Amino acid sequence: MADYGHFIGGRHVAGTSGRFADVFEPMTGEARGRVALASTAEVGTAVADAEQAQVEWAAVNPQRRARVFMKFLDLINRDMDGLADLLAREHGKTVADAKGDIQRGFEVVEFACGVPHLLKGEYTDGAGPGIDAYSMRQPLGVVAGITPFNFPAMIPMWKFAPAIACGNAFILKPSERDPGVPMRLAELMIEAGLPPGVLNVVNGDKEAVDALLDHPAVKAIGFVGSTPIAEYIYTRGAARGKRVHAFGGAKNHMVIMPDADMEKTVDALIGAGYGSAGERCMAISVAVPVGAKTADRLMEMLVPRVEALRIGPSTDASADYGPLVTRAAVDKVRSYVDIGIAEGATLAVDGRGFTLQGYENGFYFGSCLFDNVTRDMRIYREEIFGPVLSVVRAKTYDEALNLCNDHEYGNGTAIFTRDGDAARDFVSKVQVGMVGVNVPIPTPLAYYSFGGWKRSVFGDLNQHGPDSIRFYTKTKTVTARWPSGVKEGADFSMPTM
Numbered sequence: 001m002a003d004y005g006h007f008i009g010g011r012h013v014a015g016t017s018g019r020f021a022d023v024f025e026p027m028t029g030e031a032r033g034r035v036a037l038a039s040t041a042e043v044g045t046a047v048a049d050a051e052q053a054q055v056e057w058a059a060v061n062p063q064r065r066a067r068v069f070m071k072f073l074d075l076i077n078r079d080m081d082g083l084a085d086l087l088a089r090e091h092g093k094t095v096a097d098a099k100g101d102i103q104r105g106f107e108v109v110e111f112a113c114g115v116p117h118l119l120k121g122e123y124t125d126g127a128g129p130g131i132d133a134y135s136m137r138q139p140l141g142v143v144a145g146i147t148p149f150n151f152p153a154m155i156p157m158w159k160f161a162p163a164i165a166c167g168n169a170f171i172l173k174p175s176e177r178d179p180g181v182p183m184r185l186a187e188l189m190i191e192a193g194l195p196p197g198v199l200n201v202v203n204g205d206k207e208a209v210d211a212l213l214d215h216p217a218v219k220a221i222g223f224v225g226s227t228p229i230a231e232y233i234y235t236r237g238a239a240r241g242k243r244v245h246a247f248g249g250a251k252n253h254m255v256i257m258p259d260a261d262m263e264k265t266v267d268a269l270i271g272a273g274y275g276s277a278g279e280r281c282m283a284i285s286v287a288v289p290v291g292a293k294t295a296d297r298l299m300e301m302l303v304p305r306v307e308a309l310r311i312g313p314s315t316d317a318s319a320d321y322g323p324l325v326t327r328a329a330v331d332k333v334r335s336y337v338d339i340g341i342a343e344g345a346t347l348a349v350d351g352r353g354f355t356l357q358g359y360e361n362g363f364y365f366g367s368c369l370f371d372n373v374t375r376d377m378r379i380y381r382e383e384i385f386g387p388v389l390s391v392v393r394a395k396t397y398d399e400a401l402n403l404c405n406d407h408e409y410g411n412g413t414a415i416f417t418r419d420g421d422a423a424r425d426f427v428s429k430v431q432v433g434m435v436g437v438n439v440p441i442p443t444p445l446a447y448y449s450f451g452g453w454k455r456s457v458f459g460d461l462n463q464h465g466p467d468s469i470r471f472y473t474k475t476k477t478v479t480a481r482w483p484s485g486v487k488e489g490a491d492f493s494m495p496t497m
C-alpha cells in the first residue's frame, strides 16, 4: 500500500498532522494507500526550507538552471513507462492517455530549457548624455502551485518548470486524489541535480491551501481546478497582496457548420468528448450543429459511434477510455444525466447501466449522449466533467456563435467547417480564450500561453509560454549614468530626456 507523506528539503517526510485521505485505484475501485494532509505548521516548514534554498538557486546562472531541466527530460524518458502506469492506476485514464499527460508537461519543460534566452531584458544604449537604460527579470522568491486531479503530471510541470527555471523556489500542492506522480517528479528533479528545497511537494486539502494563501513569504500562487475554488483562491490570495492566476472550469462548444466534413468531424468530436472519460478542461462537452439537416446527419453518425465506445480498465490498451476518478465523480455524473432527463433533453445514448465484467467495483460510467439540449438547462450551463455530450441545435451560425459567447465559461471552443470566411469570423468574434479551427482540443503549444476567458480564469497572465516567464518574475528597470556624462551642479527639476 502506498503511504504518501510530503517531499520537503529534497527528501520524503512523513505527515505529522494525523490527518490522511485515501488514494484509490479507480479501475478496480480498491484503495491503493493513503496520503497525508498537511497542517499549517508543515506548510510553514516547507516554505522556510524553500526560502533558504531559493537564495542560492537564484544565484545559479540561467544556463546551469536550464541544464537541470535537460537532465530531468532524460529521466522522464527513462521512466516514462513506470510514470504512465502509476498515473493510470491513480487517475483512471488509459496508459496511452497517461503518456500524453506526461508528454504535454514534458513539452513545457523543454520550453523552460530556453530560460537563458527568455530572461533576457531590454537595453537602450545612450538613452541620454552618458546614460544607459535597461530592464531585467528577477525571480519572485517562493511561489506555489495548487493543481487538480485530472492532469497529475502535465499541470504540475506547467507550474514548477517555468517557475524554477526563472530562479524561484516552488511549493507544489497536488491533488490529494493522485499524488503519486507529482511525488515521483520531485524525486526526479533531485536526481537531475536540483538543490534540495527548491521544489517541495506538500500534500493536503483546504488547510494546506489556506496556509499557502496566507503565508507572507509565498509571493505568487498558480492554481488550476474548478471555478468556485479558483475564484476563492484568487480572492483570498490577491487580498493578501500575492500575484495569483487561477484557472477554472469549462463548457467547451464545438460548432459544426453545414459544409463540415462530417466523417472527420465525428472522429474529432468523439475523441474530444469522451477521451479521458470527459475529465479534461478542454473536452468538448457541447456540440452545436448549425441547421436541422446538419444536426440530423450528426446524430445519425454519432449515435452508433457513441454506443460502440470501448470502456475498459486503464491498463487495457484497446480501451477508448477508463473509469472516472472516484465513486463520488460517478455519482455526480449520474445525477446530471438524471437532471437532463427531468429537464426534457432527449437521452439518445444511455450509458447509466454500464458495468465492466471483472471490475464491478471500478468507477466506470457508460457513455451518454443528449440531443435537443437547450440553453436554460443545467446540463448545458454547468460543467459535468464526465462522458456526457450534449447536442444543442442552432438554426444559424449567429445563434451558434451567441451560444458560445453567452456561456459563463470561455475556456476552449472549436469550429468545424470548410468555409474560410466563417472560420475567420468565428476566430475573431468568439469570446473564448483558446480556439480551434477543425481542431477539437486547441490546447496551445508549450511556447504559446494557455488560458481561458470569462469565469474560466481569475487573475492575469496565462500559464506556460511567454506569460509564464512574466508571471514568475518581476521586472526591474535601471537607468545608469557614468561620470563622464555628468554635467556639473545640482538639478532640482524633474529629469527628462
Ligand code: NAD
Binding pocket: 146, 147, 148, 149, 150, 151, 173, 174, 175, 176, 204, 205, 206, 209, 210, 224, 225, 226, 227, 229, 230, 247, 248, 249, 250, 280, 281, 383, 385, 411, 452, 456
Ligand atoms: P478542485 O477545484 O476540486 O481541486 C483543485 C485543487 O484545489 C486541488 O489541489 C484541491 O486539493 C484543492 N481544493 C479543493 N477544494 C478546496 C477548497 N475548498 N479550498 C482550497 N483548496 C481546495 O478541482 P479538481 O476536481 O481536482 O479538478 C477538476 C476541475 O479542474 C474541473 O473543473 C476542470 O475544468 C478544472 N481544470 C481546469 C483547467 C484549466 O486550465 N482551466 C485545467 C484542468 C482542470
